[in-house]
Amino acid sequence: DTAVSQTPKYLVTQMGNDKSIKCEQNLGHDTMYWYKQDSKKFLKIMFSYNNKELIINETVPNRFSPKSPDKAHLNLHINSLELGDSAVYFCASSAGLTKGADTQYFGPGTRLTVL
């Protein structure tokens, strides 16, 4: 049983297009995250939602818009794709503890290539 799943796994698209990445978790977690990992493996938080409420919103271009229809899903929509958006995007989830060890479980990643 896949705990955190993402679709699609690979996404190749032209500059200027709009695309979405979907994420679902079946762990019953309250918190979900989107991370961007660049070619040098640097993993940077973009957004997080706790009980469908936006908690973390890092300095990300407003072309990126997360949407959480329910606690089990967090989608990422990207408008007007640019070359610099090429990266691996990871979704993660955690129980949503307010303190202490709140282990994050990562999905397999979506490899986005913008041509």
Add this chain to the structure above:
Amino acid sequence: QKEVEQDPGPLSVPEGAIVSLNCTYSNSAFQYFMWYRQYSRKGPELLMYTYSSGNKEDGRFTAQVDKSSKYISLFIRDSQPSDSATYLCAMSDSGGYQKVTFGTGTKLQVIP
């Protein structure tokens, strides 16, 4: 300067060696420290989670935190080829679901 610095490697060791992976950080508010392992083309998975200074052991893995030096380490004893992966340190000031800052990762290769 990044908040969390990690030697990118790659680090290549023979099977059975003791491996030391390290991170330094600049934010003295960090209290929660994690090590994640990421296999090629997979998502990171949590290996160790420690709070404040001290040591924590789990099987062949030992995590050390020295807050006075702003330095954390992960030791792997009797390294195995299956340990070949990228190791990411991560840290947080308030724990819970608050922001976690990751290092850039060290790529480890264990040669049989």
